[in-house]
Amino acid sequence: MTQLPESSSGARTLERRIHSHYENLPASERALADLLLEYPGDILFLSATALSERAGVSKAAVTRFVQRIGYGDYREVQREVRTAQEAGEPIYLNTSTVTPAREGDSLMRHLERDLANLRQTFEGIRPRDLDAVVERILAARRVWTLGFRNSYFFASYVRRQLIQVRPDVTLLPVPGQVPSEDLVDMGGEDLVIAIGMRRRSAELRRLMAAIHQTGTPIAYVTDRLAVATRRYATWTFACQVRGISLFDSYVGVISLLNYLCTEVVAQAGEAGRARLGRIEDLMSDLGELDRDT
Structure with missing residues (x-):
């Protein structure tokens, strides 16, 4: 829990x-x-x-x-x-x-802003929603992770973690493929984890609307300014991403996603551990990791 x-x-x-x-x-x-x-x-x-x-x-x-x-x-x-x-x-x-630890120290101002973003992100989350998404990830027939622009990295990260403990986790968009080729198979037994940080692609809103029409639940990780896209989500997790200058800070986003994936692994049980073990054995047999570094 x-x-x-x-x-x-x-x-x-x-x-x-x-x-x-x-x-x-x-x-x-x-x-x-x-x-x-x-x-x-x-x-x-x-x-x-x-x-x-x-x-x-x-x-x-x-x-x-x-x-x-x-x-x-x-x-x-x-x-x-x-x-x-x-x-x-x-x-x-x-x-x-946000009060910096030492006036004029940009490194400490950066740290204080990130710490504030972490706190504000997690304070705004309802634990029962996280529990529901973890349960859905483990029970879903198929899971898709979706993201554009900066959010594509986070969608890829989530897919990379989840595929270790359950099959049928797909990253969208797939290079060289139009989204409708995946949407046609979606339904109420599946799950889409959509990541949409600000300066969102217009395509995200269109895809979320289309996915919503299929009856597929959407877990939406976004920022505080998201409004129009929220209507299509079953669960919304709004993160604080304010930076101290030009670039947004994503520490709250990655920490939340890490926590979500960690909970999935913890609750995956014997089946998840067995899958992870088989992956490790294959990686060893194929010599895919450099053991000497």
Whole structure:
């Protein structure tokens, strides 16, 4: 059984309201939505003016945004977030403030940001969802891992780990092959593990929609800003990927995937261990590993 801290039972109303209106928001209000989805706790120490400046929009845009998603005014949003924080909701404890161990030390700032990303990622995960995905991986007829751009690496990593303890794990997209050649065989007895970090390929959304239509469950590992693609997922794991400069930090993503695969191995039982043993024997017979390094 997965042992991770459960989120409290708060309604996370702000997050739900933003998701429900996101696709119809004008550009200025979408910038505000992105900021609050990533760091909802910031709203407590930012005035409406400061929030507008951080998002690069007008103060009037903040007023329109707040009212569009169903609040009377900005103070009402702040009261809701304060109540959620007092209830211990991890999502609303996330802020963009990270204090470096030593001022001006970029290496320590990098470390502090990564540690914060790890903590914020795991605080937002529901252990029962992880347990359900582990169970599904072991019971599924076939498993596909799916990713594009940077996310392709993570999809490949998951496939590489799972194939050691169970058969029929396929990485998508397959070079030289169109996805429909795999989608035609998918069904409710299978599982797709989709990885979609921000700056997502448009193809990911189209494929997830098509997979959803087949009735195949989707375990979706993504970031806090994902909205439209979530509707197709059976389970969603939103990771914190904020970096200190140009590049996102994926420490939370790889740690989560490592944990997921480790749990699968632990619960695979004798069949999983026997498969792993046969693979090791074949690798030894074929001399595939350099034993002298």
